Amino acid sequence: MSRTQTTVGAVMALALVLAACSSGASEESPQTITLMAHDSFAGGVTDATFAPFTQETGIEVKVIAAGDAGLMVNQAILTKDNPLADVLFGVDDTFLSRALDEEIFLIHKAKDIGRVAPDLVDRKHRVTPIDFGDVCINYDKSWFESTSLAVPDDLADLRANLYASHLTVEHPATSSPGLAFMLATIFEFGEEGWLDYWADLRRAGVNVATDWNSAYYGDFFRYGGQSSMVVSYASSPPAEVIFAEEPTDTAPTGVIEAGCYRQVEYAGVLAGTDFPEAAAKLVDYMLSVGFQETIPLTWFVFPANQDAELPQVFVDHAIVPEDPARFSAGYIAENRDRWINEWIVVMEG
């Protein structure tokens, strides 16, 4: 063996040893696990959010905010080989197919998965349901009292000029509740009837906003707008109580229980993580009762784990609709673009 070869060999051996040491050591106890989430989840994370997890496991949780749900999923796909994070949270049914097709998640059966309603669970355990929320029409109680009009019972009632001209919906191409509400109408009226329904709404003067912000805080009667009804969430009334200016026991807004659409948000361990076990522990923690009970008052959605108790203000003012509309992720992925384009033709053509 020449001198050079010896040196090269030695260097390689050393590199191998170092690599083995570093990966071996970190595999067992990473200092930090990175959680990638959409902006609205990240916005609610404080120092206390993952403190119990850190106390139990000694692992810190670093949260990165990755824009809206669509941006987040695409970033996770683009960085599949060199992931930005170990765990991803916040993918919903509308983007789930894309993530599953690209196989960005490792299979993990969460510890408390048995305590989740079966229809929320991914049978292959690529993702774990963490929360759900229902997109429903909200109405301003004071407006209906002052006009003595009856609150509409269901989506069909809204066809009347009287109601449709006082309704603001969000655009399905730019807003997640907007898309959910469009799906609710497809669920309700079927492929053959839903476009006629929207044509009626348009004729009757329904208002279309770009996103939830401008719909709720721009067009909703409660905040100075023209619409007494707006597409929002079933959990918006409790938020109105909690964030009221004067303390109150009654919600100023109500929810129309028929015609809701259920959105489910999932977490998953990202393939390509260096710490699959620690990442799985974080997913388990997010489904544990302790974390699940913090969900309602932080993110205004419902915990997926049925053992988690709801806070009183949710019990008093929130509604969990009986039979909300829901489509499978695959069905949505197949049809979403076509539906949105058809909607645009009817509403803007």
Added chain:
Amino acid sequence: MTRIRWGWVAVAAVPAVFIGYFFIYPVARILGLGLAELDVGASGLDARLLRIAGFTLWQATLSTILTLVAAAPLTWAVSTYEFRGRRLATALITVPFVLPTVVVGTAFVSLGFGDSIWAILAAHVFFNIAVVVRTVSTLWSRIDPQLEEAAHVLGATSWQVFRRVTLPLLKPAIAAAASIVFLFTFTSFGVVLILGGFEFATLEVEIYRQAVTLFDLPLAATLAIVQLVGVTGALYAYSRYQERKTVTWTLESASNRRAPIGPARALVALSVLTTIGALSIPLLALVTRSFSGEFYRSLFESDPVVGRPISAVGNSLLFAFIAMGIATLVGVMAAAVITGRRGSLSRWFDLTLMLPLGTSAVTIGFGFIVALGWPVDLRASLWLIPIAHALVAVPFVVRSTVPTLRSIPAETREAASVLGASPSRVWREIDLPIVSRAVLVGAAFAFVVSLGEFGATSFVARPNTPTIPTMIFRLLGRPGETSFGMAMAMAVVLAALTAGIVMWIDRAQVGEVGRF
């Protein structure tokens, strides 16, 4: 052949590496990734996409012209006259520039504006008027009054003096401001979405839709290239114009504003009050709503969901100062290189530095995450935030500095060199005193660009560190009177902070340097 001047190479290297590593490389990577999957023939540019490209160009051109027109009276008043409240007025007009689109959008919608092309154009003027007023007045206020006086003596009327003397001298600065407004409106995203509804899509909106909603990267990449080509063409035309129109003359290093007398007083008052008044309408809606409860106090209290909202101010200020530092350093070095050597190389260098302002944020954001993982993983690092802001802010520094630098006659520098001054001494004693005011204007813009969170940061994974705009989004993301009121109060804090700091930077006239 001239000898290679290593000093210049060193000065050129900093902006070249910055733009190369943080812009050209990431954008090339993501476009390459998208185009690799392109099925030529299958995804062509159909009629709809051509219409979108046409609309993008049309609305940007119209917005730029309208902004120039709307800015003219105030620019004239603050450039020519010294009056009480002048600084306040020039600081106040930068406030719209930083306000999150969602906040202004809500204000516009509540005022009954919305879903029309007029709302889009009005908002573009509203956001960009400061760019014109501040960039042009920097130059205008320091035109040697003797030039204009001489024309008067020779019998010219005031209008003739303006048209024949002042305007030709101002053209480079007007073109510089117009180029920035054009790029900003060409890549308009939030304004178009919120105020226009979905029917008025710009290329920027369509790129987002293709890249994010539909995840059609090949088509998104194709559109991004169309956008880049359009922007490059506009910038090329601009730089040719700039070179043709530049007249060299000696700028005063101090301003030559005078007190308005006679009818000028009324005209100045009218210009200032109408412009500020018009800009204030949406702002007043905001302020009124922020005071309809004890929302300011709540900003200082700990909220169980979002933490103490006011703590976002510190993060924003820190990022903004770092971004301003980077942008000013890179921008001034770039301006020195651009003006130091004429020719096509420096023209393309200039043009490249402007491109980040005209490139879709999704393109840059996706570029960051596929390209910046090596050698140091900068993705999702705190440093990426001020760097992304600086990328967008450098054009402001360059555009406000170059016209002033160009106006310095070469003979002045040559005389100094002949007298034995080193290049760095020439720069220090000739260029810097004249240019410092323009650099400060650029720096102030860099600061507000960062405060307003422009650039790719809102489209890319970032550490969960709240800034003022992200805090406003958090508060606006949940229902309830106090959520809304606190968001409005936070927006007013952002506005006040912007006006205050811009006034403070404006004050930092490099007075010690004295008149040149």
